[in-house]
Amino acid sequence: MARRTPELGRFTDVALLVLISLxxxxxHGYRMISDIEQFSGTSLEPGTLYGALMRLEERGWIEPVETTERRKPYRITDAGRExxxxxxATLRRVEQAGARRAGLAWGAA
Incomplete structure (x- = not known):
């Protein structure tokens, strides 16, 4: 898939779900897991989530929020929003191409 930002590297579904949630x-992690399950129907294990959080933080797409609480919240950065x-945008192009090629018309039963 064509991407303008070269450092995107391998973009995983989990990374996408985390960025959408944030x-x-x-x-914090537990709230992200609940949110992601609610909007996508995808159940993430804590290890899967925290691995994605670590990679997203290394890329500068998310950052931890200072807190005195036990749970560590994160927020999306401007680079993460981009x-x-x-x-x-890439997923929209893929979805449109797939629908067109499969002869699907959204909204038709």
Whole structure:
């Protein structure tokens, strides 16, 4: 898939789900897991989530929020919002091509 940002590297579904969740506002891990399951139907294991959080933080797409609480919240960065916009644009192109090639018309029963 064509991407304008070269450092995107391998973009995983989990990374996309995390960025979508954090685009709404800062969250800690358990809240992200619940949110992701609610909006996508995808159940993430904590190890899967925290591995994705570590990779996203290394890329500068998310950052931890200072807190005195036990749970560590994260927020999306401007770079993370840009990579999310690029990935969603790519997914829209893929979805449109797939629907066109499969002869699907959205909204038709």
């Amino acid at each position: 685009a709404e506002g800062q969250k 990579s999310l916009r690029e990935q969603l």
